[in-house]
Amino acid sequence: MPSPHSSATTRALPADLFSRSVHEVAPALIGAALLVDGVGGRIVEVEAYDREDPASHGYRGRTERNASMFGPPGRAYVYRSYGIHALLNAVTEDEGIGAAVLIRALEPLEGLDRMRERRGLERREDLCSGPGKLTQALGIDLDLNGSDLVTGPITIEPPPADWPPIELFAGPRIGITKAAELPWRFSAAGFRSVSKPWPPGLRDTVAPRALS
DNA sequence: CATGGGATTGACT
DNA sequence: GTCAATCCCATGC
Numbered sequence: 001m002p003s004p005h006s007s008a009t010t011r012a013l014p015a016d017l018f019s020r021s022v023h024e025v026a027p028a029l030i031g032a033a034l035l036v037d038g039v040g041g042r043i044v045e046v047e048a049y050d051r052e053d054p055a056s057h058g059y060r061g062r063t064e065r066n067a068s069m070f071g072p073p074g075r076a077y078v079y080r081s082y083g084i085h086a087l088l089n090a091v092t093e094d095e096g097i098g099a100a101v102l103i104r105a106l107e108p109l110e111g112l113d114r115m116r117e118r119r120g121l122e123r124r125e126d127l128c129s130g131p132g133k134l135t136q137a138l139g140i141d142l143d144l145n146g147s148d149l150v151t152g153p154i155t156i157e158p159p160p161a162d163w164p165p166i167e168l169f170a171g172p173r174i175g176i177t178k179a180a181e182l183p184w185r186f187s188a189a190g191f192r193s194v195s196k197p198w199p200p201g202l203r204d205t206v207a208p209r210a211l212s
Numbered sequence: 213c214a215t216g217g218g219a220t221t222g223a224c225t
Numbered sequence: 226g227t228c229a230a231t232c233c234c235a236t237g238c
Contacts, residue, residue, distance in 0.1 A: 047219070049219075055219070056219085057219075057234095060234090060235075063233080063234065063235095064233085064234090065232090065233055065234075079219090079232095079233085080231090080232055080233075081218075081219065081220055081221095081232085081233095082218065082220050082221080082230075082231070082232075083230070083231030083232035083233080084220070084221075084230060084231060084232080085220055085221070087219065087220080089219085102219055104219085130220070130221070131219070131220075132220050132221060133220090133221080173219075176218085176219060177217090177218085
């Protein structure tokens with residue numbers, strides 16, 4: 001429920017944010033608000049996939065499935081994982097370049113009742129603690145592949161000013177076998193909603209970067 | 213054309 | 226800890 005005096009909730013992301021390097025966009029999205037029709041929360045975990053990354057869907061070029069990854073920045077790349085789950089990415093960098101940020105976890109903040117209905121679960125920390133869980137909780141499916149992340153229905157906005165600052169961690173990505181050593185997973189410290197805990201000794205703090 | 217693996221999750225031993 | 230659910234795509238014959 002944004003008050004008319006709260007510029008923080010209506011402030012836009014930098015217009016060119018998604019056109020920047022995926023390695024800049026990924027940590028910048030930690031802490032941002034992700035919403036679909038009033039349901040969503042704060043992004044607490046992401047991973048970066050760049051054009052030269054063997055683990056990226058874009059690595060071997062454009063296919064029917066990954067076409068939106070090569071489209072304009074600031075769009076959604078939604079694909080079906082393991083034949084079952086829909087996973088959400090934010091497309092980055094110039095059109096023609098396959099690079100995207102996988103959204104891996106949210107801290108649920110808005111519309112928790114609808115999340116619980118869709119997920120068939122009660123516990124808050126289980127609602128959005130994984131890339132397939134958050135898409136189910138927010139009702140994101142393949143029909144939103146290619147949709148605009150600024151105009152919606154899926155929107156990503158900067159964190160409202162009254163949300164506390166976040167301590168950012170970087171570490172290895174999850175669930176991949178190729179290029180698994182690259183520290184391109186980013187998460188917010190102190191949230192139970194991250195999809196998996198950090199292995200001890202495999203994390204480093206990163207200075208949070210302002211969205212400007 | 214057949215096969216195998218994957219940016220996952222939930223149920224089960 | 227193991228395993229099955231099941232779609233897209235890469236690889237190899």
